[in-house]
Amino acid sequence: MGNASEEFLVAAEEKAFDAKHRRIINYNIGKYDAAVERGLSRMVNLENAKRRQHVIKWRVMENLDKLLPEFESNFQKRGGKVIWANDAAEANREILNILKKAGAKTVVKSKSMVTEEIELNEFLEHHHIESLETDLGEYIVQLLGQKPYHIVTPAMHLSKEDIAKLFNERFGSPLDATPEQLTQKARELLRDKYVHADVGITGANFLIADTGSIAISENEGNARLSTSFPKIHIAVVGIEKLIPSLADLDVFWPMLATHGTGQNITVYNTILSGPRKPGETDGPEEMYVVLLDNGRTNLLAQKEQRQALYCIRCGACLNACPVYKNIGGHSYETTYSGPIGSIITPHMNGMAEFKHLSYASSLCGKCTEVCPVKIDIHKMLLLNRRDAVNEQLVTAKEKWGWSAWKKGMLKRKWMDFFSGKTKNFLLKKFFKKTWGHYREMPTVAPKSFSQEWMERNDFK
Numbered sequence: 001m002g003n004a005s006e007e008f009l010v011a012a013e014e015k016a017f018d019a020k021h022r023r024i025i026n027y028n029i030g031k032y033d034a035a036v037e038r039g040l041s042r043m044v045n046l047e048n049a050k051r052r053q054h055v056i057k058w059r060v061m062e063n064l065d066k067l068l069p070e071f072e073s074n075f076q077k078r079g080g081k082v083i084w085a086n087d088a089a090e091a092n093r094e095i096l097n098i099l100k101k102a103g104a105k106t107v108v109k110s111k112s113m114v115t116e117e118i119e120l121n122e123f124l125e126h127h128h129i130e131s132l133e134t135d136l137g138e139y140i141v142q143l144l145g146q147k148p149y150h151i152v153t154p155a156m157h158l159s160k161e162d163i164a165k166l167f168n169e170r171f172g173s174p175l176d177a178t179p180e181q182l183t184q185k186a187r188e189l190l191r192d193k194y195v196h197a198d199v200g201i202t203g204a205n206f207l208i209a210d211t212g213s214i215a216i217s218e219n220e221g222n223a224r225l226s227t228s229f230p231k232i233h234i235a236v237v238g239i240e241k242l243i244p245s246l247a248d249l250d251v252f253w254p255m256l257a258t259h260g261t262g263q264n265i266t267v268y269n270t271i272l273s274g275p276r277k278p279g280e281t282d283g284p285e286e287m288y289v290v291l292l293d294n295g296r297t298n299l300l301a302q303k304e305q306r307q308a309l310y311c312i313r314c315g316a317c318l319n320a321c322p323v324y325k326n327i328g329g330h331s332y333e334t335t336y337s338g339p340i341g342s343i344i345t346p347h348m349n350g351m352a353e354f355k356h357l358s359y360a361s362s363l364c365g366k367c368t369e370v371c372p373v374k375i376d377i378h379k380m381l382l383l384n385r386r387d388a389v390n391e392q393l394v395t396a397k398e399k400w401g402w403s404a405w406k407k408g409m410l411k412r413k414w415m416d417f418f419s420g421k422t423k424n425f426l427l428k429k430f431f432k433k434t435w436g437h438y439r440e441m442p443t444v445a446p447k448s449f450s451q452e453w454m455e456r457n458d459f460k
Contacts, residue, residue: 004333004353004354004356005355005356007333008331008332008333008356008357008360011327011330011331011333012326012327012331012360013436013438015326015327015328015330015331016326016327016438017438021157021328022326024156024157024158024159025156025157025325025328026325028153028156029156029319029325032153032261032262032319033319034262035261035262035263036258036259036261036262036316036319037262038262039257039258039259039261039262039263039264040258042258042264043254043258049251049255049372050255050371050372050373050374051374052251053251053252053255053310053312053372053373053374054310054373054374054375056243056244056248056251056252057243057307057309057310057373058307058310059244060240060242060243060244061240061300061306061307061309061310064239064240064242064300067209067242067244068209068239068242068291070209070210070212071207071208071209071212071242072212072291073212074209074210074211074212074213075212075213075273075274075289076212077212078212078273078274078275079274079275079277079287080212080273080274080275080287080288080289081286081287081288081289082288082289082291083288083289083290083291084291084293085290085291085292085293085294086293086294087293087294087295088117088118088119088292088294091118091120091236091290091292091294092118092119092120092123094290095120095124095201095234095236095290096123096124096127096129098199098232098234098288099124099129099198099199102198102199102231102232103198104129104198104199104232105128105129105130105198106129106130106132106193106196106197106198106199107124107129107130107131107132107197107198107199107200107201108132108134108190108193108194108197108199108200108201108225108226108229108230109121109131109132109133109134109138109200109201109202109226110134110135110200110201110202110203110216110218110222110223110226110227111133111135111137111138111154111203111218111222111223112201112202112203112236113148113151113203113313113335113336114203114236114237114238114292115201115203115236116147116148116335117292117294117335117336118236118292118294120201120236121133121142131201132190132193132197134190134193134194134220134222134225134226135154135218135220135222136155136183136186136220136222137153137154137155137156138154138155139186139190140154140155140158140163140166141154141155143166143170144166146330147330147335148329149328149329149330149337150315150318150329150337151313151314151315151318151336151337151338151340152260152261152313152314152315153315156329157328157329157330160178160179160182163179163182164176164177164182167182167185167186171185171189173185190222194225194226194228194229194230195229197226197229197230198230198231198232199230199231199232199233199234200226200227200228200229200230200232200233200234200284201226201233201234201235201236202216202223202226202227202233202234202235202236203216203235203236203237204216204235204237204241204289205217205241205252205256205312205313206241206242206243206249206252206312207237207241207242207243207289207291208242208243208245208246208248208249208271209242209243209244209245210244210245210246211245211246211271211273212273212274213246213271213272213273214235214237214271214272214273214289215249215253215269215270215271215272216268216269216270216272217253217256217257217266217268217269218266218267218268218270219261219263219266219267219268220267220268221267221268223268223270224268224270227270227272227283227284228282228283228284229282230284231284231285231286232284232285232286232287232288233272233275233283233284233286233287233288234287234288234289234290235272235287235288235289235290236290236292237289237290237291237292238292238294238296239291239292239293239296239297240296240309240310240311246271252312253265253266253269255312255314255372256312256314256372258372259314259315259316259370259372260314260315260316272287274287275287294348295347295348295349296309296348298347298348299344299347299348302347304383305343305347305380305383305384307375307376307380308340308343308344308347308375308377308380309344310373310374310375311340311344311373311375312372312373313340314372315338316370316371316372317338317339317340317366317367317370317371317377318337318338318339318340319370320366320367320369320370321338321339321361321366321367322362322364322366323360323361323362324337324338324339327360332345332357332360334349334354334357338367339361339367339377339378339381340367340375340377341357342357342358342360342361342381342384343358343377343380343381343384345357346358346384346387346388351384351387351388351391351393352391352393355384355385355388355393358381358382358384358385358388359385361378361381363378363381363382364378365378412450415448415450416448416450416451419446420444420445420446420447420448421446423444424441424443424444427441427442427444428441
């Protein structure tokens with residue numbers, strides 16, 4: 001077992017039995033569930049919308065080699081610049097080049113999971129450039145020195161009391177401050193930063209091929225401020241975020257909002273198509289889009305599993321997953337947690353180190369059921385498990401164990417070979433540690449079902 005999987009088991013067990021964590025996460029996901037149920041009830045034909053999104057994203061993945069150059073060409077026509085980055089190191093290097101050329105010392109960032117993926121904040125800090133998160137949730141976890149807990153709500157694991165305590169320690173605000181007062185305090189602290197920042201960095205929810213634009217959805221207005229005030233705007237976007245046409249937003253925007261937060265549509269939806277034109281009152285003087293691969297083409301090459309790239313990062317599968325709800329986002333030790341993280345991380349960061357995530361599932365199928373783009377998530381988890389076996393990434397002990405299990409399960413004689421007492425002994429001997437010291441071992445009945453059946457029905 002690798003280090004990542006061992007750390008995962010330790011962290012997962014700790015969080016699963018942390019009563020405070022369970023209370024906060026259940027409360028926050030409970031509020032989400034209620035909002036999403038209301039939001040989905042307003043959809044006239046939800047299944048049809050899901051199918052439509054699935055087909056659009058299927059078409060994108062099958063034609064990525066044509067649509068990406070189309071986006072690049074249209075964006076450049078409007079004065080924007082496109083940078084292609086094969087991996088995180090290349091993306092960070094290119095961003096640093098832009099910042100150095102401009103003599104930039106301060107950066108404001110709006111919420112972006114892809115910049116978390118390339119660890120941009122840490123990279124810029126190493127090069128003595130201040131990089132400040134402006135999304136309230138991201139700002140809070142940055143102050144705590146933590147990674148985002150959730151794809152959509154980075155500070156979901158914190159109660160309002162935790163945040164009030166943090167603000168009291170850092171900024172002297174009252175310990176009994178209300179969420180509104182805490183938000184107002186953050187607003188005061190951040191507003192000045194937008195005005196004086198040299199560069200604004202964002203992600204993008206969608207890349208629009210036919211207009212050469214990026215679309216950003218948000219609720220706080222911080223992305224608009226991050227792209228309006230600074231002279232340079234850099235958008236870092238995964239190559240899978242493409243949609244063919246501006247008209248496709250009529251389904252993607254409401255579906256993303258409803259599955260993400262339960263809203264009909266997010267408060268601010270912005271389409272940016274390049275730097276400021278003559279006569280325009282705001283916007284950057286220079287705009288760059290960094291198109292990031294970072295393992296995505298590895299997944300694209302897997303014909304059966306490339307549908308994982310259809311993901312629009314709504315976070316619905318995380319909120320539905322019984323495993324995520326017990327162990328939380330930080331246990332995964334990956335940028336993308338929950339079911340979607342479990343299927344894409346092994347392909348993007350290496351099957352050998354992250355295959356264990358595909359086993360961190362009950363295969364209940366709830367993730368597949370709630371996915372707005374109809375990704376067959378639980379099937380993808382099984383395919384990852386298959387790949388791990390085919391690539392000889394399982395231990396000899398695991399192979400022997402499953403071989404013995406298969407032999408026993410295929411023949412009743414072998415299943416009944418050991419008595420219930422012996423089976424209980426074997427369970428305690430070999431599985432007590434992996435079952436976990438918080439749990440009681442299951443007890444096997446003294447007689448098997450077939451033995452009971454034969455005795456009760458007088459079979460000799």
